[in-house]
Amino acid sequence: MSTSTTTAPDAPPAPAAGSPLRWALADTATLTGRQLAHLRARPGELAGALGFPILLLLMFAFLLGGMMQAPGGDYRQALAPGLFTMTMLFGLSATMVGVLTDAQRGITDRFRSLPMSAGAVLAGRAVSDMVVSTFALAVLLGAALLIGWRPTAGPGSALAAVGLLLLLRFALLWVGIWLGLVVRGPGALTAVQTFEFPFAFLSGVFVAPATMPAGLGLLAEWNPLSSTAAAARELFGNPGWEGGSWVAQHALVMAVLWPVVIVAVFAPLAVRRYRRMSR
Amino acid sequence: MPPPAVHAHALRKHYPGSTGPALGGFDLTVPPGTVHGLLGPNGAGKTTAVRILATLLRADSGHAEIDGIDVAARPGDVRRRIGLVGQNAAVDEVLDGQRNLVMFARLLHLSPPDARRRAAQLLERFDLTEAADRPVAGYSGGMRRRLDIAVAMILAPAVLFLDEPTTGLDPRGRAEVWSAVRALVAAGTTVLLTTQYLDEADQLAARISVLAAPRGGGGRVVAEGTPDELRARIGGDRIEVVVRRPDDLPAAAAAVSRVAGSDAEVDTDLRRVSAPVADRMAALGATLSALAEADVAAEDLAVRRPTLDEVFLHLTDRVEVDA
Ligand SMILES: Nc1ncnc2c1ncn2[C@@H]1O[C@H](COP(=O)(O)OP(=O)(O)OP(=O)(O)O)[C@@H](O)[C@H]1O
Ligand SMILES: [Mg+2]
Numbered sequence: 001m002s003t004s005t006t007t008a009p010d011a012p013p014a015p016a017a018g019s020p021l022r023w024a025l026a027d028t029a030t031l032t033g034r035q036l037a038h039l040r041a042r043p044g045e046l047a048g049a050l051g052f053p054i055l056l057l058l059m060f061a062f063l064l065g066g067m068m069q070a071p072g073g074d075y076r077q078a079l080a081p082g083l084f085t086m087t088m089l090f091g092l093s094a095t096m097v098g099v100l101t102d103a104q105r106g107i108t109d110r111f112r113s114l115p116m117s118a119g120a121v122l123a124g125r126a127v128s129d130m131v132v133s134t135f136a137l138a139v140l141l142g143a144a145l146l147i148g149w150r151p152t153a154g155p156g157s158a159l160a161a162v163g164l165l166l167l168l169r170f171a172l173l174w175v176g177i178w179l180g181l182v183v184r185g186p187g188a189l190t191a192v193q194t195f196e197f198p199f200a201f202l203s204g205v206f207v208a209p210a211t212m213p214a215g216l217g218l219l220a221e222w223n224p225l226s227s228t229a230a231a232a233r234e235l236f237g238n239p240g241w242e243g244g245s246w247v248a249q250h251a252l253v254m255a256v257l258w259p260v261v262i263v264a265v266f267a268p269l270a271v272r273r274y275r276r277m278s279r
Numbered sequence: 280m281p282p283p284a285v286h287a288h289a290l291r292k293h294y295p296g297s298t299g300p301a302l303g304g305f306d307l308t309v310p311p312g313t314v315h316g317l318l319g320p321n322g323a324g325k326t327t328a329v330r331i332l333a334t335l336l337r338a339d340s341g342h343a344e345i346d347g348i349d350v351a352a353r354p355g356d357v358r359r360r361i362g363l364v365g366q367n368a369a370v371d372e373v374l375d376g377q378r379n380l381v382m383f384a385r386l387l388h389l390s391p392p393d394a395r396r397r398a399a400q401l402l403e404r405f406d407l408t409e410a411a412d413r414p415v416a417g418y419s420g421g422m423r424r425r426l427d428i429a430v431a432m433i434l435a436p437a438v439l440f441l442d443e444p445t446t447g448l449d450p451r452g453r454a455e456v457w458s459a460v461r462a463l464v465a466a467g468t469t470v471l472l473t474t475q476y477l478d479e480a481d482q483l484a485a486r487i488s489v490l491a492a493p494r495g496g497g498g499r500v501v502a503e504g505t506p507d508e509l510r511a512r513i514g515g516d517r518i519e520v521v522v523r524r525p526d527d528l529p530a531a532a533a534a535v536s537r538v539a540g541s542d543a544e545v546d547t548d549l550r551r552v553s554a555p556v557a558d559r560m561a562a563l564g565a566t567l568s569a570l571a572e573a574d575v576a577a578e579d580l581a582v583r584r585p586t587l588d589e590v591f592l593h594l595t596d597r598v599e600v601d602a
Contacts, residue, residue: 012397012432012433012434012435013389013390013393013396013397015387015388015389015434016388016389016390016393018388023388026385026388027385027386030382030385030386031386033382034371034374034382037373037374037378038373038374041373041374041414042373104367105367105369105372106365106366106367106368106369107369107370107371109330109335109363109365109369110363110365110369110383110430111386112334112335113333113334113335113358113361113363114358114383114386114387115355115358115359115387115388116386116387116388276337
């Protein structure tokens with residue numbers, strides 16, 4: 001691959017040959033490596049990102065769980081898949097922070113001034129954020145098992161649940177990239193982070209939408225998080241509290257459909273925004 | 280004759296939502312192998328011009344070429360020929376200096392061994408070898424800038440854009456960056472340098488374009504030339520009269536204008552009237568008698584040589600008044 005040319009000591013080397021596709025993949029790998037190097041250099045940030053969902057898990061399981069009504073009586077069994085879902089949601093602001101920081105620091109401009117494919121910059125972000133989220137999900141699964149959560153529907157079905165959770169994360173990733181390219185300043189970031197919580201509470205993540213006032217309950221049922229949480233409960237073999245409405249009955253379908261729709265809307269928006277970024 | 284390294288004609292750019300255009304007919308020609316300074320106050324449109332030339336932003340109208348290649352039509356080919364050092368040091372804060380260089384070298388499609396070799400060369404050349412394995416977050420401003428320039432030099436681009444490379448640096452950091460730029464120029468790189476400091480343009484640039492944004496927007500080049508030519512443009516010496524009573528300002532202005540043969544500038548706050556003059560000694564005597572004739576009590580009278588900053592203020596101010 002590398003044609004080793006004998007160059008003068010201080011002459012710049014020539015770029016190596018390669019097809020555009022090969023370079024797009026190599027660029028993606030280089031940028032993924034960059035994000036992962038960030039995690040290695042700042043283990044505290046990763047620990048925070050992992051610690052927060054675990055903290056929520058413990059709080060809900062031990063402090064609030066006693067009050068919660070759950071089918072089958074054990075709230076933890078229904079809670080854990082909900083928290084997995086919510087962790088995927090938190091990835092949105094994490095992605096947004098990364099994209100926003102790069103844009104503000106001028107790194108994005110530098111990438112854009114290099115003769116590399118635009119897709120690689122976004123793909124590098126996507127791959128590395130998915131790696132981090134997969135890791136976060138694995139840690140949280142372990143923590144849930146430790147406090148007594150049990151998947152009962154077999155390994156294949158559990159893997160499918162994990163797949164659906166990551167699919168949601170992948171969809172939200174594009175929302176995060178788009179937001180990171182569109183918004184400006186720390187105020188917008190705080191707004192998005194603040195918004196994540198009510199968004200999760202207005203869903204079937206923690207409680208049954210049926211217990212909410214009618215209008216809100218309807219919104220909660222149609223919340224994409226509800227579909228993923230319900231589908232994960234179903235596939236993990238955990239009890240759920242889903243009602244008899246159409247969207248609740250079709251959680252599995254909706255848990256695929258919602259992310260596909262979100263990607264179909266936000267990925268083109270993000271790519272377009274990146275291409276014509278004129279800030 | 281080779282095409283100019285940088286050529287821009289009648290570039291216009293109006294950011295959506297802003298009141299006036301950021302660039303209103305921007306012209307620039309930089310011959311290969313020279314350093315050109317783009318000088319202007321905050322908001323004059325320097326960054327906008329650089330971003331258009333570096334393919335990061337599309338102009339609303341006008342035409343721009345790098346090495347004869349149209350930036351709008353063939354951005355990919357332009358990117359292979361340019362290096363960009365933006366207004367904010369665009370290096371990765373978390374990675375160390377060496378990893379930054381290797382990463383960008385890989386993104387410029389050098390093979391891994393070539394990337395490492397080039398990184399080592401550039402660290403050496405920009406005097407960063409000792410800091411190579413420290414995270415950039417711990418670098419001084421000058422070191423960060425030098426790393427930034429080193430990254431832009433990985434492929435030894437034909438044209439290097441430096442957008443305010445020394446803003447915010449202390450005198451030592453500034454000197455470090457200046458010597459790095461001089462070394463590049465000696466090696467034949469064409470440099471387009473934006474700055475707010477005339478002394479910086481004076482130190483580094485063979486020619487200077489002064490960019491000004493008149494009220495209502497629309498950055499345009501209001502003067503172009505060598506630093507000496509620009510100094511000559513507002514006349515060599517200036518006569519300055521400070522009057523005792525503000526009421527005397529109009530009479531003093533008339534007297535000074537008559538002596539200088541051009542309209543005097545009036546600064547009401549400082550009670551000062553000034554104008555460029557050709558012959559300093561003759562002007563002193565003539566002004567004294569003109570003031571006496573007009574019965575104006577002067578507090579101070581002097582002939583001064585303009586500083587470069589005054590040239591700059593003069594050029595950029597006058598546009599604001601005209602507009
Ligand atoms: N993304 C943007 N959206 C709207 N207006 C902008 C944008 N970027 C710059 N401007 C406006 O365009 C004008 C020129 O800005 P520009 O950044 O090019 O100036 P500059 O000469 O680089 O200034 P400085 O010395 O502060 O860096 C300014 O009035 C600025 O407010
Ligand atoms: Mg600027």
